[in-house]
Amino acid sequence: MSRAIAIGLKIPDNAAYTTLTTLQRLGIDVARVERNDILIIDDAGEDALRRIERDERVFNPNKHRLTDLGVAQPRPGEVWIAEHHAPPGRYVGWRLLNRAGAPVDRETLERATTSLLCNPAIETARYQTREGTL
Amino acid sequence: MSKRIAVLVFPGTNSEEETLRLLRDCGGDAHLVHWSRAKLLPQFDAYVLPGGFAYEDRIRAGAIAAHDEMMDAVIDGAQAGKLVLGVCNGAQILLEAGLVPGTGTVRRPTAAFTRNGPVPHFICRHVWVKLAIEPKRSPITAGLKDGELIPAWAAHGEGRLAADEAHLAQIERGGHVAFVYAHRDGSVDASAIPNQSALGAAALVNAQGNVLAIMPHPERDGWAFNHPDRRGRAGILEPSGGALFFRSFVMGVNR
Numbered sequence: 001m002s003r004a005i006a007i008g009l010k011i012p013d014n015a016a017y018t019t020l021t022t023l024q025r026l027g028i029d030v031a032r033v034e035r036n037d038i039l040i041i042d043d044a045g046e047d048a049l050r051r052i053e054r055d056e057r058v059f060n061p062n063k064h065r066l067t068d069l070g071v072a073q074p075r076p077g078e079v080w081i082a083e084h085h086a087p088p089g090r091y092v093g094w095r096l097l098n099r100a101g102a103p104v105d106r107e108t109l110e111r112a113t114t115s116l117l118c119n120p121a122i123e124t125a126r127y128q129t130r131e132g133t134l
Numbered sequence: 135m136s137k138r139i140a141v142l143v144f145p146g147t148n149s150e151e152e153t154l155r156l157l158r159d160c161g162g163d164a165h166l167v168h169w170s171r172a173k174l175l176p177q178f179d180a181y182v183l184p185g186g187f188a189y190e191d192r193i194r195a196g197a198i199a200a201h202d203e204m205m206d207a208v209i210d211g212a213q214a215g216k217l218v219l220g221v222c223n224g225a226q227i228l229l230e231a232g233l234v235p236g237t238g239t240v241r242r243p244t245a246a247f248t249r250n251g252p253v254p255h256f257i258c259r260h261v262w263v264k265l266a267i268e269p270k271r272s273p274i275t276a277g278l279k280d281g282e283l284i285p286a287w288a289a290h291g292e293g294r295l296a297a298d299e300a301h302l303a304q305i306e307r308g309g310h311v312a313f314v315y316a317h318r319d320g321s322v323d324a325s326a327i328p329n330q331s332a333l334g335a336a337a338l339v340n341a342q343g344n345v346l347a348i349m350p351h352p353e354r355d356g357w358a359f360n361h362p363d364r365r366g367r368a369g370i371l372e373p374s375g376g377a378l379f380f381r382s383f384v385m386g387v388n389r
Contacts, residue, residue, distance in 0.1 A: 015192040022201050083249070084296075115241070116201065119194060119230065121297045122248045 077103020
């Protein structure tokens, strides 16, 4: 069974902050942006997580936070972006939250994606329920 | 009176000094404008976006900068017919802003200069680019000869033109490929392309001809001391081939 692992920063994420301010400048109602590297792995065992945590190429415990998302699809308010020729199972996940700390609705997420997060000439966007080039 | 050229400096731009110096050496009345002074930009007659890593290439190369306040003025100016030149990261910004190839709507990119192929590594090497349009198709190239060869330095990890097949066909059909990679003798084949760029494209121009995005750096072959054939110290401050391109741009601005 595939599962998704999110690796994000536990130190301030400047890229996420710049993205937040740019989305706000575009008039998109979002209060917080989280950015994660998403890895889809086929090994469902706990050992797989431990192996990632020990892999210094992708995980630095002083800098990163690792989250097991379980099912291999984006969460509500989240879009996964992959370059067209990226290795399978590798995405950048952008999760957008509103002022109440809840995931933004699908319309807001799609607006943020088409306006800024995804260049359809070179990237594909994947949402919770479907995958496709925007 | 010569017209004023703004050289835009975003956080992360790193080629503004040589761009400014070459523009001035070519007779341009060029000035640096930093991102905190974006409101000054409408006063200028032309815009140059130099190379670098604007906003640290966050999200994608050029993506954040394309939505910066500075680009509001550049887009307005481009739509009013002002000349706009982007080099390297500046070219990536112009594609993200949708100004080139201009086959879609503004700030909805239809193409990108993205990761090099076949291996997505940074390249730094001297290249030659060949004018692939009629010189007068664009005021920026009107001072060049038909098929003119320009020396430049390719210094990018993301310089490969990519788009879907329909847009690539539009780019080709619409005469948007302004320069192609070439050999020193002017011949053009796949081995001259350092990054597997689609259509062999080194530069794109919009339909109106007033916005041009070029990936390799002509300004880094602007003086003899930049050119790989230079021997000894004599004449090192003489203009080199990259200056031809900038001279043509300045002529276009002042026409």
